[in-house]
Amino acid sequence: MKYVFLLLSLLLVACTTNTSGISADSDKPDGKQWLIVDNISLGRKLTVLGATTQQNNDRLQGVATIQSLYKGDLNLQYRFYWYDSNNIQINQATSAWTPLTLHGKQQIQVQSIALLDSAKHFKIYVREVK
Amino acid sequence: MNKRLVLISLLALGLGGCSSQVSYGDPQQVETVDVSFGSTDLQTIAGEMTDSMISSPLLLDITAKGRPIVFVDRIKNKTTEHIDTESVTDTISTKLLQSGKFRFVDMTTVNQVREQLGFQNDSDLVDPSKAIAFGQQVGAEYMLYGNLSSIVKTNKKTKDVYYKMTMRLLDLKTGLVEWADETEIRKAETKSTFGW
Numbered sequence: 416m417k418y419v420f421l422l423l424s425l426l427l428v429a430c431t432t433n434t435s436g437i438s439a440d441s442d443k444p445d446g447k448q449w450l451i452v453d454n455i456s457l458g459r460k461l462t463v464l465g466a467t468t469q470q471n472n473d474r475l476q477g478v479a480t481i482q483s484l485y486k487g488d489l490n491l492q493y494r495f496y497w498y499d500s501n502n503i504q505i506n507q508a509t510s511a512w513t514p515l516t517l518h519g520k521q522q523i524q525v526q527s528i529a530l531l532d533s534a535k536h537f538k539i540y541v542r543e544v545k
Numbered sequence: 546m547n548k549r550l551v552l553i554s555l556l557a558l559g560l561g562g563c564s565s566q567v568s569y570g571d572p573q574q575v576e577t578v579d580v581s582f583g584s585t586d587l588q589t590i591a592g593e594m595t596d597s598m599i600s601s602p603l604l605l606d607i608t609a610k611g612r613p614i615v616f617v618d619r620i621k622n623k624t625t626e627h628i629d630t631e632s633v634t635d636t637i638s639t640k641l642l643q644s645g646k647f648r649f650v651d652m653t654t655v656n657q658v659r660e661q662l663g664f665q666n667d668s669d670l671v672d673p674s675k676a677i678a679f680g681q682q683v684g685a686e687y688m689l690y691g692n693l694s695s696i697v698k699t700n701k702k703t704k705d706v707y708y709k710m711t712m713r714l715l716d717l718k719t720g721l722v723e724w725a726d727e728t729e730i731r732k733a734e735t736k737s738t739f740g741w
Contacts, residue, residue, distance in 0.1 A: 471600045474644075492575045506643070511573045511588035528596040530644050544575060 436542025439463040441477060442498075442535070457543050460485035464522070466539055475529040477537040483517040490544045491515045495527040497534040506530050514544070580706045580732040582628045582695075590693075590710050590728055591636040597726040599644045604714070604724050607687075608646045615647050615714070616685035624695035624708070633693070637712075650685045658682075687723070688715045704734045 435453035443449045449466065452458035464480040477497075483489050492512045497505050506529075517523060527537065576583040598604060607613050617638045620630040631653075641647045665676035691712035698705045707729065714724040 472602070472605055474599055476600065494573070511585070511592055512571075512575045513589055513592070514575050514585065526596075527592075528600045530595065530599070530640060532645075544577070 432545050434542060436540055437461060437463060438538055438540045439466040439479060440536065440538045441466040441468045441479075454542070460489060461491070461517075461541065461543075463539065463541065466537070468536060471528060473532050475532075475534045475537075477527045477529070477539070478524055479526075479539045480522060480524050481515070481517065481541060482522040483520055486519040488519070489517040491517060491541055492544055493525060493539055493541045496538045496540065497527075497529045497531075498536050498538070499531075499533045500535045505534060515541075580704055580734040581626055582624070582693075582708065586708060586730050586732075587633055587636060589730060590633060591640055593728040594637050594710070594712055594726060595640040595644065597728075598641060598712075598714070598724065599646055601724055601726075604646075607723060612646060612648045613687050614650060614683060614685050615641075615687045615689050616650050616652060616717075618652075618688055618690035620691045620693055620710075620712075623692050625697065626695070628693065630693060633710075638689075650683070686717060688717055689713070690715070702736050706732045708732075 433454055433456070436457055437454065438451045440447075440449045440451075450463055460483065462482050462484060464482050466477070466479040468475050468477050470476070475497075477495055479493075481491075481493070492514050494512045495510055496507075497510065499505050513525075515523070515525070525539070529537070572584070573588065574585075576585045615638075617634055620634050622628050622630045638649050642649055662677060662679055665671045666673075666679065689712065691710060693708065693710050695709070696707045708731075709727060709729050711727045712725065713722050715721070716723050
């Protein structure tokens, strides 16, 4: 009886997928935490070293540096979310998840250009693909 | 008795798992069903091409003077797959239009527009003072065109697909290519030795 419940709980655990990840904000208002780790397991294997913006002609360019702390390959996906000065997300539909593979201990820069000139800052979200 | 109840519950759970379900998903989600050209590839290509065009220093002079009128030619499919390249073209032109840097003329609707103007001007059913006259449309200054090609390699266990998308912006007056960029995607599918 005990084993049946154990097997059942194992089966249910195996079916769940952890879709949380790590996010970094290029804006750090009031000294708020800019790097948020929602998935501790992924947080041990991955970090975001910086998330900054720079002006590129009349559009804002977002640059984030993602570093693998793990020795093997990491299959990830990332997404840029752009916000205006009122902290309202803009162009939600046009921002897509982009696949990214990081090899052992690799560090990589990812970039995005804000489609609208009203963009003021961005948030990057990185998560693991199972 | 208890064991039987547990077995019946497990059987019911198992059968329940077999019933079909319909659910809504995230349209931006990374799609990994197979290695053929998918929604993620379309979104990646459209995003990278738009980013490149709106931030290119090559186009700074052109867009600084105003919003140039661009004709988008349908992207040519040079892959072995059937790909709706009109959809790729639409996504890129929509994003570029949203950026507020370019204006577009749509050549896919020329015949319908001609029919509508003919109806307004020749059918005697439309008030002539309110009918839109022929010959008032503006011509394109630039043409955006591109190719999508692929290289596919397969063996017993692996299928590797490499996609390359090339886009160019041509000045229709001078014939000079003002901007060009390429984006690449590599996808691999490995069959497992066991399982299906």
